[in-house]
Amino acid sequence: MTMPRAEALTEPVELDLDELAVGAGPYKLAWRRLRRNRVALAFGGLFFLILLLCLLAPVYSNDIAHIGPDATPYTFKIGNKVEYVISITGIPIGPTWHLGPYFLGADGNNRDVAVRLLYGGRNSLEIGAVATLLTMILATICGLLAGYFRGFTDGIISRTLDVIWAYPAILLGITLSTVLNIHGLGPLHSTTLLSTAFVVGFVYIPYVAKPIRAQVLTLREREFVDAARQQGLSHVRIMMSEILPNLASTIIVFIPLILANAILTEAALTFLGAGVQAPNPSWGTMISDGINAIPAAFHNVLIPGIMLVLAVLSINVFGDGLRDALDPRSKIRVGKEQQ
Amino acid sequence: MARFLARRVLVMVALLFVISLVTFLLFIVALPNGNPAAQIAGRLATPSEVHLISLRYGFDKPIWVQYVKTMGNIFDGTAYSYQSGFNVDQEILAGLPATASLAVGAGFIWLMTSILVGTLAAIRAGRYTDRVLTVLSMIGVSMPPFFFGAILIYYAGYKAGIIPLGGYVPWSQGLGQWIWHLLAPWLTLSILFIGIYSRVLRSTILDVINEDFVRTARAKGLSERQVLTRHILRCSLIPVISLFGLDFAQVIGGGAILTESVYNLHGVGYLAYQAIGRLDTVTLLSIVMLTALAVVVMGAITEIIYAFLDPRVRLQ
Numbered sequence: 001m002t003m004p005r006a007e008a009l010t011e012p013v014e015l016d017l018d019e020l021a022v023g024a025g026p027y028k029l030a031w032r033r034l035r036r037n038r039v040a041l042a043f044g045g046l047f048f049l050i051l052l053l054c055l056l057a058p059v060y061s062n063d064i065a066h067i068g069p070d071a072t073p074y075t076f077k078i079g080n081k082v083e084y085v086i087s088i089t090g091i092p093i094g095p096t097w098h099l100g101p102y103f104l105g106a107d108g109n110n111r112d113v114a115v116r117l118l119y120g121g122r123n124s125l126e127i128g129a130v131a132t133l134l135t136m137i138l139a140t141i142c143g144l145l146a147g148y149f150r151g152f153t154d155g156i157i158s159r160t161l162d163v164i165w166a167y168p169a170i171l172l173g174i175t176l177s178t179v180l181n182i183h184g185l186g187p188l189h190s191t192t193l194l195s196t197a198f199v200v201g202f203v204y205i206p207y208v209a210k211p212i213r214a215q216v217l218t219l220r221e222r223e224f225v226d227a228a229r230q231q232g233l234s235h236v237r238i239m240m241s242e243i244l245p246n247l248a249s250t251i252i253v254f255i256p257l258i259l260a261n262a263i264l265t266e267a268a269l270t271f272l273g274a275g276v277q278a279p280n281p282s283w284g285t286m287i288s289d290g291i292n293a294i295p296a297a298f299h300n301v302l303i304p305g306i307m308l309v310l311a312v313l314s315i316n317v318f319g320d321g322l323r324d325a326l327d328p329r330s331k332i333r334v335g336k337e338q339q
Numbered sequence: 340m341a342r343f344l345a346r347r348v349l350v351m352v353a354l355l356f357v358i359s360l361v362t363f364l365l366f367i368v369a370l371p372n373g374n375p376a377a378q379i380a381g382r383l384a385t386p387s388e389v390h391l392i393s394l395r396y397g398f399d400k401p402i403w404v405q406y407v408k409t410m411g412n413i414f415d416g417t418a419y420s421y422q423s424g425f426n427v428d429q430e431i432l433a434g435l436p437a438t439a440s441l442a443v444g445a446g447f448i449w450l451m452t453s454i455l456v457g458t459l460a461a462i463r464a465g466r467y468t469d470r471v472l473t474v475l476s477m478i479g480v481s482m483p484p485f486f487f488g489a490i491l492i493y494y495a496g497y498k499a500g501i502i503p504l505g506g507y508v509p510w511s512q513g514l515g516q517w518i519w520h521l522l523a524p525w526l527t528l529s530i531l532f533i534g535i536y537s538r539v540l541r542s543t544i545l546d547v548i549n550e551d552f553v554r555t556a557r558a559k560g561l562s563e564r565q566v567l568t569r570h571i572l573r574c575s576l577i578p579v580i581s582l583f584g585l586d587f588a589q590v591i592g593g594g595a596i597l598t599e600s601v602y603n604l605h606g607v608g609y610l611a612y613q614a615i616g617r618l619d620t621v622t623l624l625s626i627v628m629l630t631a632l633a634v635v636v637m638g639a640i641t642e643i644i645y646a647f648l649d650p651r652v653r654l655q
Contacts, residue, residue, distance in 0.1 A: 039470075163361065166354050168594045168630060174615045175623070179365055182618075264483055268597055271485045272612060291489050291601070298493050305486040312481040320477070 026249070033325040040321020047314035050307070054125055057118035065112055067101045069119040069281055072110035076101045085110045092297045107286070107300050108293045117304055120281035121311070124263055127197040127282070131262040132255060134201030139208035140251060144239050146209070147216025158213070161206040169203050170268060176202065177274035193282075196275045200265045208254050215250060219243050249326045256319025260312045267308055283308040348635055355631035362627055363406050366620040375421040375620070396421070413625045422617045427625045431607060434593075437507040438606030440517065441524055441598065442590040449529035449536065450583055456533060457540025457579075458572065464545060472537065479534030484527050488601035491523045505603035524602045528595055532586060536579050543575040550574075573648050580648070584641035585634065592630025 024032075034040065053060075061068055067076075075082050078098050085106045086092050092106040095113075104114040146157040164172065180188050180195045188195040219225065220243065228242045263283075269275030270284025271291075278285065283304045290300030376393035377384070384392075393399050397408060412418035418427045460472040495501045502523045508516040547553065548571060556570045586594075593599075593607035600609055607626060614622035 162354060163357050166631070166634070167358055167361075167627075168589050168592070170594070170596050171611060171615075171627075171630075174596075174612070175362065175365055178615055178618065260481065264481070267483055268485070271483075272596065272600065273616070287483075287486060287489070291485065301486070301489045301493070305483075305489070308483065309478070309481050309486065313477060316477050316481050317474075 030249075030325045034321055037321040037325065040318050040324075043314040043317035044321075047311065047318060050121065050311050050314065051125060054118050054121035057115070057122055060118055061115045064099060065101050065103065065115050067112045067115055069115050070111065070279060074110065090296065092300070094297065094299050095303075104303050105297065105299050107289060108297065109289075113286075113300065113303055116281040116286060117283075117307055120283050120286050120304065121307060123193055123276060123280060123282040124266055124284065124308070125311070127193055127200065127266045127276070128259050128263040130194070130197035131201035131204070131266070132259045134198065135204045135208055135258050135262070136251060136255060138201075139205045140212060140244075140247065142205065142209040143212025144216055144243065144247075147213040148220055148235070148239055148243065150217070154213070157209075161209055164203070165206040165210075169265070170272075173199050173203050173265060173269050174272055174274040177269055181274070181277070193276060193280060196266055196269065199269070200262045203265065204258055204261060208258065211254075212247060212250060215247060216243055219246055253319070253323045253326055256315050256322060260315040260319065263308070263312055263315075283311075348639065351631065351635040351638060355628065355635075358627055358631060359410060359624055360406065362624055363409070363620060364402075366618060366623070367402060375618075378618070379421050409621060409624065413621070413628060418621050418625060420614075420619050420622050422619045423622075427622050430610060430622065431625055431629060434605060434607045434610045436509055436606075437604045438591060438593065438595070438599070438608060440507070440510070440521055441528065441595060441604060441606060442587060444518075444521055445525040445528040445532075445590070445595075446583070446587050448525055449532040450579075452529065453533045453536035453540060453579070454572075454576070457537035458544065458567070460537060460541040461544035461548075462567070464541070469541075476534040476537050479530045482530060484531065484595075484597040485601045487530060488523070488527045488598065491527065492601070495523065505601075507604045507606070524598055524604060527602070528590070528598045536582060539582065540575060540579050543578055544571060547571050547575050577645060577648055580644050581641055584637040588633035588637035589630060591633040591637075593626050594630065 057069075067073070073085060075084055077083070078096060078100065083093065085102065086108075092108055092110070093102055094105045096102050096105065102112055102114070104112075104117065107113055107116070142157050142161065146154040176199045177196065180199065185195075188198050225238060225242050228238050233242075266275055266282065267284035267287065270282060271288040273288075276282040276285050286304035287301055287308070290297070290302075290304065293300060376389045376396065376398050379396070380389045380392050397405060400408075409418065413427065416426070416428045419425065420427050420430070423430075456472055456476065460469045460476075463469045491502065492504055496504045503520050506520060508520045510517045552574075553566060553570055556566045561569075591607075593611040595606070596608040596612050598604070598608070599606045600612055603609075607629065611623060611626045613619075614626065
């Protein structure tokens with residue numbers, strides 16, 4: 001994997017005068033390529049819209065719906081008409097499509113689906129973001145150390161990663177969450193979102209660390225690293241200022257892939273009861289609550305599910321475009337994640 | 340070839356050992372007081388009763404002795420779950436038909452469909468068909484199995500009555516019933532893999548299409564169809580086959596936890612899910628061993644298929 005500029009010259013694409021402009025750096029070229037990919041940009045925009053909506057959850061809750069995420073009233077008003085949140089026969093009200101309380105209906109516990117959807121999205125995206133950050137930082141450190149020092153260090157790090165890799169991701173996730181939920185480890189315990197984020201982030205380390213290690217192995221043989229070594233730079237300095245900048249495009253390409261998978265894994269763990277614990281809302285908890293009450297009120301599954309798929313899809317399509325723009329020949333993808 | 344295979348198997352066995360050890364230690368840490376005696380004794384047990392149970396089961400022995408004993412029991416079929424009291428190997432054997440049915444049917448569907456979709460997307464690269472297929476596979480990758488399963492169960496099962504609402508019917512009770520009950524789980528499990536595999540295949544084909552041997556095949560005067568099936572596809576299938584080996588093995592070893600639990604298929608994955616919930620070390624260890632065994636066996640089969648597909652592998 002070389003820098004995008006070199007790719008632009010070897011790829012048999014039609015030459016674009018803009019791309020050959022003097023002084024355009026690799027990232028500028030990548031940005032030009034991304035800008036031409038309308039589909040990727042549209043989905044990127046969709047993701048930011050979802051993100052914005054979720055961040056505005058308190059505004060929606062206070063000023064539009066006038067109901068909190070945990071409020072459980074028995075009745076509410078549409079205009080002047082008083083309606084039951086859950087009917088006498090025990091069926092939660094469906095979407096009212098009327099801006100105000102219960103715009104998207106109620107769940108089995110009298111709570112407002114729309115408000116919880118936004119608050120839950122905040123939690124899901126937050127877990128995804130923290131998990132991705134954790135994965136990227138730890139994986140980069142592991143990959144750098146293993147690839148740079150090789151030998152014994154590489155052996156230890158690579159074999160440890162192999163163990164995590166060989167363990168089915170979901171199984172490892174549930175096992176770790178169960179242990180953390182029972183005992184806790186410092187700030188990681190059942191009542192925080194942090195423990196789910198930690199578990200999700202931990203599971204994906206090998207997926208990123210292995211390709212980074214492979215890339216460091218080739219980078220460390222390059223002339224500019226030899227030159228740095230001859231100047232007497234320390235190992236840390238060589239890794240940080242010579243090798244790390246060359247890993248940037250790989251790292252950037254991985255971020256959306258890991259983010260999408262982290263959000264999906266959070267939902268999967270929560271569906272299995274090992275992720276976010278009640279009463280915290282997340283898209284995963286909402287779907288799994290809804291599945292437990294399927295025939296009565298299917299909007300409880302459909303609405304958070306569609307939101308989850310839209311968010312993950314938009315990250316995936318945008319990430320695909322980003323990869324094509326930054327590294328057209330790269331084979332980076334995240335495979336086996338959940339079944 | 341044989342030496343290569345032997346080395347692969349050896350590495351897998353070593354991994355298997357470490358994984359079992361990690362699982363064991365994780366659960367020892369998770370259990371109250373580090374031993375399952377308190378759980379077996381129940382809520383109202385006195386400390387002396389707990390102590391007695393701990394003596395009888397050997398929980399007072401060093402951890403490594405307990406580990407060796409547990410693993411020995413799993414391999415000679417005398418391991419009993421401390422929580423449920425059932426023989427673990429028999430429980431796994433009881434779940435295996437459902438899981439194997441799920442894996443074989445879904446594996447066939449996802450492999451065939453992704454070869455079709457991937458090839459179609461590659462030969463139409465950049466055109467309308469390719470774009471539509473790309474978006475569809477992206478949706479497949481972004482769709483959580485439990486959500487897709489819930490949609491199928493609600494609309495096709497509850498509303499339309501085309502499929503049953505879950506559960507597993509063995510083949511012995513009629514082939515039709517078997518297929519009818521497994522149709523939705525097969526589809527649900529396949530959709531994710533079709534998304535991944537078809538994209539892998541598409542990019543491999545696009546790489547291979549520019550190779551010298553493809554040009555030679557065309558120069559010999561072979562038809563496009565022959566070039567595609569006998570030269571391009573044969574070589575491009577290798578990464579897909581290696582993915583398939585691992586994924587199929589994981590499904591057999593209970594990896595399809597989400598699909599099995601949303602459709603209420605009482606297979607190995609469902610058993611694993613229950614075992615984790617009740618901190619059932621023995622059951623979970625056995626399932627992890629099964630997964631690892633499946634991965635080793637599928638790995639060996641994959642290597643043989645490689646040699647069949649790519650003459651260069653055979654010559655080495």
